[in-house]
Amino acid sequence: MAFAALVISVPAAASSSLEPGVWTNTEDVYFAEEEGREKAPEVMLEVSKEKGWRRLDAFGEPLSDWSTDPIPELTRRSDGEGWQIGESEIRKSRPFTCWVSARKFAGKEDGSAAWTFTRGLTTFDQGGRVFVAGQGEAPDVTLRLRNVTWAKGSRNRPSFVLYVHKDDPVRAVSYSWASPDAELVGINLRWVQGSCSLIEDVGDE
Numbered sequence: 783m784a785f786a787a788l789v790i791s792v793p794a795a796a797s798s799s800l801e802p803g804v805w806t807n808t809e810d811v812y813f814a815e816e817e818g819r820e821k822a823p824e825v826m827l828e829v830s831k832e833k834g835w836r837r838l839d840a841f842g843e844p845l846s847d848w849s850t851d852p853i854p855e856l857t858r859r860s861d862g863e864g865w866q867i868g869e870s871e872i873r874k875s876r877p878f879t880c881w882v883s884a885r886k887f888a889g890k891e892d893g894s895a896a897w898t899f900t901r902g903l904t905t906f907d908q909g910g911r912v913f914v915a916g917q918g919e920a921p922d923v924t925l926r927l928r929n930v931t932w933a934k935g936s937r938n939r940p941s942f943v944l945y946v947h948k949d950d951p952v953r954a955v956s957y958s959w960a961s962p963d964a965e966l967v968g969i970n971l972r973w974v975q976g977s978c979s980l981i982e983d984v985g986d987e
Contacts, residue, residue, distance in 0.1 A: 800829045800853070800865060803874050804838065808909030810871040813933040822870035826909070827853065840911040840926070842904070874924070875906035878927060882980035884920040905978070907942060921948055923974050929962055944969055944978060 806826045814821040826838040834850035865872050881901040890896050892943045903912040907927045914923045922937045924947040932938040944967045945954035958969040968977035 796949055800827070800835070800856070802829050803877070804828050804842075804906045804908065804910070805865070805872045805874050806906075806908040807867065807870040807872045808928060809873065812928075813931075814870075816933040819869075822868060825867050825870065825872060827872070829837060840909055841913060842906070842910065873908055873929075875908035876929075877906055877908065877981040878910070879904050879981050880912055880925055882914045882923055882925060882974065882976040884916060884923050884974045885916065885972070886920045888919070904912045904981070911947075921974065923948065923976075924951065925976055925978065926954070927967075927978060930959075934986040942967055944976075946971060946974060946976070963965060963969065 804826065807822060807824065808826075811822055811824055826840065827835050828842075828844070830848070833848040835853055836848045839843040840846055853867070857866055858864075859866050859871065879901075880903040880908070881899065882903065883897045883899045884932045886896040886898060898914070898916065900914045902936075903914070903925075905912045905925070905927055906916050906928045909926070909928055911924055911926045914925075916922045926945040926947060926986065928943050929940070930943050931940050940962045941959040942962050942964045943957055943959045945957040946969060948955045955973055956969065958967060960967045965980035965982075966977065969975060
């Protein structure tokens with residue numbers, strides 16, 4: 783995914799009041815049933831003032847063409863603090879760049895471990911994912927980022943979470959966490975390690 787597309791400046795003629803970036807309802811969807819609410823369809827939007835808006839998947843791949851029409855069902859939340867699509871809250875994500883290193887199935891000739899290394903993987907912290915194929919030399923790995931806000935009534939504190947998925951896209955192999963405003967999060971599971979850091983000074987392009 784070319785992350786520059788996620789941070790392009792928004793046109794004066796933009797059809798949306800949302801700031802430029804990626805907006806999702808990941809947290810609203812995740813805890814809807816636990817809070818006794820109907821689970822809304824997943825929404826991931828990329829907003830640009832130059833191009834309007836389009837739908838994305840969790841890997842940042844476009845699911846629709848750019849549109850300057852009004853975003854369907856987009857309204858201000860009743861508290862005036864944010865936005866919703868229908869009854870589902872959407873939140874603006876922060877952009878991150880990640881690296882992943884996976885242990886290869888075959889080691890070096892001297893018996894030491896051999897590792898892959900992939901960097902420059904761009905994603906976002908409201909349900910974004912990056913996938914690294916092992917190419918038959920190492921396990922396939924997916925990293926997922928969430929800025930978790932727990933269900934109402936939970937005593938858990940909000941956390942910025944990095945999940946590692948191997949074979950199951952839903953259930954993570956393991957995860958690590960940091961404070962919600964953290965600019966860096968990482969993990970080392972001996973067979974895979976990785977880290978994601980905030981993309982700063984994005985600016986308009």
